[in-house]
Amino acid sequence: MKTAVVTDGKYRASLAAVRALGEAGFSVVVTQTRQEAVHTPASFVSKFTKEGRWMEGSCRDADYGERLTALLQAYDRPVLFPTGADTLRWISAHREELAGTADFLVASPQALADLNDKETVHQRCLALGLPVPQEYDGPPDRYPVVVKPRCGEQFGLKSWERYTIAEGQAAYQRAYETMSQYGGVPIVQEKVSGPGEGVNLLLDQNSRLVCAFCHRRLREYPVTGGPSTCCVSFYDEKMIDQAYRLLASFGFVGMAMVEFKGGKILEVNPRVWGSFPMTACCGAPFVANYARAAQGEVLEYTPRNFREGVKMRYLFHDGAATLGYLRQGDLRRAWGGVVDFFTVPEALKRKGDQKAYRRYLRNSLKGRLG
Incomplete structure (x- = not known):
């Protein structure tokens, strides 16, 4: 059985990736540096995880890459799925060295730097004729x-x-x-009006589009402009094309979310994004396609290969958002939060993987209280 290694197991996205890779037939190993995690990650106790590997120190240590490489070499050319930004940057800077050890889809340091620079993105959009504020x-x-x-x-x-x-x-x-x-x-x-919308793309080693879907923010916390706490999936061919043209112009490889508002491009997250568990909620084959493309398989892009109109929310953060909108007097969004509390399951709730879900809730509660 092929091995997949998911890094930075403390993140919600890591648990979503672990489950998807397990369902795709991989033996999943999850890593986590001790300095960045106080509690045992939920991904470590998922039924889809074969092994949880603690790594001493921090992912910002000078020798972190050496320790990660040694871990990867213990397996037969695993698929590497980097979740944390620091890990992604290290892999990007050492792509050629790691190419013989693991399979992965990670952009060059220059592409990551350019896409993280909002002014560079803005100027490239203007050059491509893409809408910007x-x-x-x-x-x-x-x-x-x-x-x-x-x-x-x-x-x-x-x-x-x-x-x-x-x-x-x-x-x-x-x-x-x-x-x-x-x-x-x-x-x-x-200041552009309208809901925040994300176009989520996966590009292979040749910057070809192999998977895409869109999500729209319904609520966020802090309510003045924080991460999404509840969103809904949708499809927009024009937005996907615009986002893909932008990423491809940088020779991008891997996963990214292009953020829109009012039909205009605001910025790019050239990595796993905060609402990544939506990939599983709406059935988008993001993770499975990542693994297949990373191993060199040539995939054809299939539009609308996910469920539209699917809502995803984070229980505690969405509850805080609902209260925030209520205090602001935004009764429409507050009422939406109340209704969704009874009708929309938590993003990481999964039948048959209750142990991981309980651990996730426990860790979330400890984080809010401590």
Whole structure:
């Protein structure tokens, strides 16, 4: 039986990947560095996990790559599924060295750097004729505007810390000064209205599209602009084409989410994204296709090979979002959260894998309380 190694087992995406790889017939090994995890990850106790491997230290240690390579070499050319951003960056920087040890789909360091840079993405969209928000080179002549650093991720900023909405000149000046701390001149753009939408793509070693689906944010936490707590799957051929043209222009390889709002491209997450468990909820063959393409199989892209209109939510975070919308007076979204509490199962709840689900809930509760 072929082995698959999933890294950074503490993430929700890792549990979703473990289950999908197990169902695809792989013997699944999950890794986790001790410094980044206080509790045993839910993915370690999943029925689809053959072995959970703790790694000493941190994934930011200088010798982390050596330890990861040694672990991979203990198996016969496994499929490598990197979940954490630090692990992804290390693999990207050592793609040629690892090519003889494991099978994986990871973009070059330059492609990752370019796609993490919001201004580079913005300029490439303009060159390709793709829709983007209006950008201001100096003080804006109309408000509200969004002020953000070019690459907040490299400074360890949380998603809701990576931008500020300024409703007027005074707020703009404060936001500009704050964001100037993170990598020089900030980006200033018009505030686009509409729901946040993600186009999720998988590209093979030759940057060919092999899997895609879309999701729309219904609620988020913090409600002022945090990660998605509840979203719904949908299909939009035009958005998928636009997202693919953008990624392919950088020679991208692997998994990414292109974020849209109001039909305009805002940024790219060139890695596993926060709502990744939606791949399993809506039946998109993302993980299985990743493994097949990583091993060199040439796959044909099949549009609409997932269920549309499927909702996914995270129990605790969506509950907090619902309360947040209620406090804001947004009764429509708050009521939607109440209804979904009774009708939409938690994203990682899985019949037959209750032990992993209970561990996930326990860890989530400990994290919120401690």
